[in-house]
Amino acid sequence: xxxxxxxxxxSPSTSKEEEGNSMKNKVVVVILVGPPGSGKSTFCEDVMKDxxxxxxxxCQDKIARGGRAGxxxxxxxxxxxxxxxxxxxxxxxxxxxxxxxxDFLKLGGDEVEKHCVFLDLPAKVCISRAMKRTDHEGxxxxxxxxxxxxxxxxxxxxxxxxxxxxxxxRCANEEHVEAAIGTYRGLGLVGTLPSGYFGxxxxxxxxxxxxxxxMKKVDPPANLQSKSDDPQDMSQDKVSLQKVxxxxxxxxxxxxxxENDVPLWxxxxxxxxxxxxxxxxxxxxxxxxxxxxxxxxxxxxxxxATENVPALAFPSISTADFHFDLEKASNIIVEKVEEYINELxxxxxxxxxxxxxxxxxxxxxxxxxxxxxxxxxxxxxxxDITQLYSRxxxxxxxxxxxxxxxxxxxxxxxxxxxxxxAGPELESATKERATSLQPGNAxxxxxSSTSPLFIREGVTHVVHVxxxxxxxxxxxxxxxxxVKGCNVLRKAYSSLFGAFVSIIRPEGASLTxxxxxxxxxxDHLYRSPGKGHQKVSGREALDQPQNNKRYKGFYKExxxxxxxxxxxxxxxxxxxxxxxxxxxxxxxQALHNMAMHPDRHKKDVIEVSDDVVVINDLYPKAQKHLLxxxxxxxxxxxxxxxxxxxxLLNRMHHIGLKHAENLLKDNESLIFRMGYHSVPSMRxxxxxxxxxxxxxxxxxxxxxxxxxxxxxxxxxVDVIEEVSRNGKPALIDDESHLKMELRCHRCRSVHPNIPxxxxxxxxxxxxxxxxxxxxGRLIFCDR
DNA sequence: GTTCTAGAAC
DNA sequence: GTTCTAGAAC
Numbered sequence: 001x002x003x004x005x006x007x008x009x010x011s012p013s014t015s016k017e018e019e020g021n022s023m024k025n026k027v028v029v030v031i032l033v034g035p036p037g038s039g040k041s042t043f044c045e046d047v048m049k050d051x052x053x054x055x056x057x058x059c060q061d062k063i064a065r066g067g068r069a070g071x072x073x074x075x076x077x078x079x080x081x082x083x084x085x086x087x088x089x090x091x092x093x094x095x096x097x098x099x100x101x102x103d104f105l106k107l108g109g110d111e112v113e114k115h116c117v118f119l120d121l122p123a124k125v126c127i128s129r130a131m132k133r134t135d136h137e138g139x140x141x142x143x144x145x146x147x148x149x150x151x152x153x154x155x156x157x158x159x160x161x162x163x164x165x166x167x168x169x170r171c172a173n174e175e176h177v178e179a180a181i182g183t184y185r186g187l188g189l190v191g192t193l194p195s196g197y198f199g200x201x202x203x204x205x206x207x208x209x210x211x212x213x214x215m216k217k218v219d220p221p222a223n224l225q226s227k228s229d230d231p232q233d234m235s236q237d238k239v240s241l242q243k244v245x246x247x248x249x250x251x252x253x254x255x256x257x258x259e260n261d262v263p264l265w266x267x268x269x270x271x272x273x274x275x276x277x278x279x280x281x282x283x284x285x286x287x288x289x290x291x292x293x294x295x296x297x298x299x300x301x302x303x304x305a306t307e308n309v310p311a312l313a314f315p316s317i318s319t320a321d322f323h324f325d326l327e328k329a330s331n332i333i334v335e336k337v338e339e340y341i342n343e344l345x346x347x348x349x350x351x352x353x354x355x356x357x358x359x360x361x362x363x364x365x366x367x368x369x370x371x372x373x374x375x376x377x378x379x380x381x382x383x384d385i386t387q388l389y390s391r392x393x394x395x396x397x398x399x400x401x402x403x404x405x406x407x408x409x410x411x412x413x414x415x416x417x418x419x420x421x422a423g424p425e426l427e428s429a430t431k432e433r434a435t436s437l438q439p440g441n442a443x444x445x446x447x448s449s450t451s452p453l454f455i456r457e458g459v460t461h462v463v464h465v466x467x468x469x470x471x472x473x474x475x476x477x478x479x480x481x482x483v484k485g486c487n488v489l490r491k492a493y494s495s496l497f498g499a500f501v502s503i504i505r506p507e508g509a510s511l512t513x514x515x516x517x518x519x520x521x522x523d524h525l526y527r528s529p530g531k532g533h534q535k536v537s538g539r540e541a542l543d544q545p546q547n548n549k550r551y552k553g554f555y556k557e558x559x560x561x562x563x564x565x566x567x568x569x570x571x572x573x574x575x576x577x578x579x580x581x582x583x584x585x586x587x588x589q590a591l592h593n594m595a596m597h598p599d600r601h602k603k604d605v606i607e608v609s610d611d612v613v614v615i616n617d618l619y620p621k622a623q624k625h626l627l628x629x630x631x632x633x634x635x636x637x638x639x640x641x642x643x644x645x646x647x648l649l650n651r652m653h654h655i656g657l658k659h660a661e662n663l664l665k666d667n668e669s670l671i672f673r674m675g676y677h678s679v680p681s682m683r684x685x686x687x688x689x690x691x692x693x694x695x696x697x698x699x700x701x702x703x704x705x706x707x708x709x710x711x712x713x714x715x716x717v718d719v720i721e722e723v724s725r726n727g728k729p730a731l732i733d734d735e736s737h738l739k740m741e742l743r744c745h746r747c748r749s750v751h752p753n754i755p756x757x758x759x760x761x762x763x764x765x766x767x768x769x770x771x772x773x774x775x776g777r778l779i780f781c782d783r
Numbered sequence: 784g785t786t787c788t789a790g791a792a793c
Numbered sequence: 794g795t796t797c798t799a800g801a802a803c
Contacts, residue, residue, distance in 0.1 A: 125792095132793080587784060587803060619784075700785090701798075705793045751796060753792095786803085793796070 031091045034119030035152040037130030044090045047184040056082035059092040074515040097157040105164040116159045116168040128752035157307040310347040312500040314400035315414045316360040318467030330363035336493035351380045357602030386421035389457045403464040422453045437466040440491030469494045584683040592684040619698040628652045628687040656689040668781040676715040678732040709745040710737035
C-alpha cells in the first residue's frame with residue numbers, strides 16, 4: 001500500500017500481532033454517503049482523532065495522482081489492504097447511489113460489518129460549504145462546486161439495509177453528525193454497534209421517526225430494552241436513549257392502537273416487530289404487508305410511503321403491447337415531466353414498471369440524471385402498480401392505466417391488472433363516463449370507497465389513458481409513423497399529467513387538458529366535480545373512523561373535501577373569501593389609495609384611465625417593475641376575482657403588455673413576465689410587470705424571490721384562461737411556496753442564500769423552463 | 784410591503 | 794469577527 005494514499009491512525013499501544021488476534025473479526029467498514037460539502041472528510045478526521053480503534057480513511061481525492069482523481073478500484077484495493085492489517089475503514093467518497101456503493105459493500109466478505117453514515121444535510125448547506133472551501137483535496141471549490149453538488153444530488157439514492165449494510169445512521173443536521181461522530185469515536189477496540197436504521201427516511205419503513213433529538217435523554221419505556229448492555233453508555237450509541245414522536249396515521253392506517261412514541265434507539269426492524277405484536281390483522285394490514293415485502297423493491301424514494309403528498313403513478317404508455325420505440329418514448333416522458341413538474345406543487349410523478357430490468361425505466365433514469373429534474377418530484381419505481389402501497393410502501397393516490405380504446409378490462413399487462421385489482425366497480429364507473437377513448441386522450445375515474453384499490457392502496461382515482469399503437473396486431477396501428485406516433489404520445493402524457501394536476505388542484509388547473517371532444521357531453525374528465533354517486537359515497541366514507549385515517553389528512557391537505565362532494569357547493573377558497581373581506585393593515589393600503597386617488601400621487605403614476613392606474617413599483621425587484629392597478633373598489637386580490645372581471649383582467653393584461661413593449665424598445669435585452677401574487681401583501685388587485693433580470697437592491701429575501709419565481713406567481717395569461725374557463729382563478733392558498741429553497745428561475749439550480757443566488761443570476765443564461773416559454777408567458781424582443 | 788435587529792450561521 | 798435570516802413592528 002502506498003503510504004501517501006491513506007490516512008492511518010493506529011493505536012500506538014496495539015501491536016500488529018495483537019491486532020491480528022483481537023481485531024480480526026471486529027473491524028468495520030463505514031461507508032460515508034453524501035455530496036461534496038456534506039462534511040465527509042471532517043467526519044473522518046473527527047472520528048480518527050485520538051480514537052482507540054485503528055482507522056484508515058480511504059479518500060478517492062487523496063489517492064489522486066498527477067492532478068487526476070483516484071479510481072474506485074484504487075480505493076477498493078487500499079481498503080482491502082487496510083482491513084487485512086486489522087484496521088477499520090472509512091470510505092470517504094460520495095457513494096451517492098447504490099451502484100457506487102455496491103463494490104465497497106463486498107469488502108472483507110460477510111464477516112466484516114458494513115455501516116453507512118448518511119450525511120443527508122440540506123442541499124444549500126452542502127453548496128455553501130463546498131463553495132467556500134479553499135483547500136479541497138479534489139480541488140472542488142468555488143463556483144463550480146455548486147453545480148457539482150446539484151448534479152451529484154440528482155443521483156442520490158437513499159442507502160438501504162437491503163444493500164448489505166448492517167447499520168445506517170442518517171444525519172440530517174449538525175447535531176446528528178456530532179452524535180454520529182461520538183458514536184464512532186466511542187467505538188472502542190472491541191466494541192460493536194446495534195444494527196438497523198437510525199434516523200428519519202428509513203427506506204421502506206412504515207414508521208417515520210419524526211424529528212430526532214439525539215442529545216435529549218428520555219427514559220425508554222419499561223417494556224422495551226436497548227440492544228446495548230448499558231443503555232446509559234453513550235459511547236455505544238448516542239442515539240440510544242432518544243424518544244421520537246411517531247404519527248399514528250402513518251404507522252398503520254387501519255390500526256390506531258400502536259404505541260405513539262417509539263424510542264429512536266429501536267432499529268427499523270424492531271419497530272416493525274413491535275407493530276406486528278399489537279396488530280391483530282396482520283394479513284390484511286398494509287403496514288405489515290409492506291414490512292414483509294419492502295426489500296423486494298429498489299426505489300430510493302420509498303419515503304413517500306410516509307408522507308401524505310399527492311402522487312401519480314404511471315406506467316410507460318405504449319411501450320409494451322403497443323410496441324412503441326423505447327428511446328423515443330423515454331425522451332417524451334422526460335420532456336413531458338419537465339413541462340409539468342413546476343405545476344405539481346408538492347405532488348409527485350412516479351414512473352412505474354414491474355420489472356427490475358425494465359429498459360424503459362433505465363432509459364428514463366439515464367436521461368433524467370442529465371437533466372435538472374427535482375428527484376423528489378419525479379422518480380422511477382420498480383413494482384406492481386396495483387400494489388404500490390401494500391407491497392412497496394409507496395403511496396400514490398392516483399394511478400394511470402395504459403388502457404385500450406374500448407376501456408375494457410382484460411387484454412393483459414397494466415390494464416388487466418388495474419381492472420382486476422379495482423374490482424367490477426371500476427368498469428361500471430368508467431362506463432358512466434366514457435365508452436371509448438381516442439389515442440392521446442385520458443379519462444379520470446374516481447375510485448369507490450369500497451374498492452380494494454382504495455381500501456388497500458389508498459388510490460382515489462384511476463386515469464385511463466390511451467397511447468399510440470405501433471403493433472399491427474392491435475387496432476389503429478400507426479405503421480411505424482413515428483412523426484404521428486410521437487405527437488400522439490406527447491398528447492397522451494399531456495392529457496395524463498393535466499388530469500392529475502386537475503385532480504390535485506380542483507379550483508382549476510392552469511393547463512388545458514386534451515379533452516376528447518367526442519366525450520365532452522358526458523360528465524367526467526379531469527376537473528368536473530361530477531354527479532356520480534360513487535364520488536359522493538366516497539366522501540361519505542371518509543367520515544367513518546376506520547379504513548381512512550390516511551386519507552383524511554390527505555384530503556385536508558389537498559382541500560378537496562368539497563370538490564368531490566355534490567357539485568352545488570363551491571370550492572373552499574371561494575367560500576372562505578365570500579362576504580369575508582380580509583382586513584388589511586395600514587401599511588397595505590398604499591396601492592388602494594393610489595388606485596382610488598391617482599391625482600394625489602402624480603409623481604409615481606405613469607398612466608391613468610377609468611379602470612386602471614399604472615405605476616412604477618416603489619420598491620422594484622428588477623430593473624423594470626411596474627404595477628397595473630385595478631380601480632374597482634373591493635377588488636383586493638385574486639381571491640375576489642370572478643367571471644365578471646374577465647374583461648378587466650384582459651384590459652390589465654393588454655396595458656401591461658403595452659408598457660412592457662415600450663420598455664423593450666429602450667432595452668431589447670429585457671425579458672418580462674406579467675402576473676399576480678396568489679396572496680398579495682398589498683390591498684387592491686395589481687398586475688406585476690417585471691423584468692426577469694431581478695437586478696435590484698430591493699430584492700432582499702427569500703419571500704421576495706419566491707413570490708416571483710414559484711407557483712405563487714400566477715401568470716396573467718393563466719389567470720385569464722382559468723377565469724374564462726372556470727369563472728375563478730386557481731388559487732395557491734398557502735404561502736409554502738414563499739419558504740421554498742432558492743432556485744434559479746432559469747436553470748433551476750439551488751443556491752444557499754440570497755447573495756449567492758443573486759450572484760448566480762447575473763450570469764445564468766440558461767433557457768427559461770419550457771412552461772414559461774409557452775403561451776406568451778414571457779415577453780421579449782423577437783429580433 | 785419595509786425596516787430593524789437578535790441571533791444563527793459562517 | 795462578518796454575513797445572513799427571520800420574526801416583530803409598523
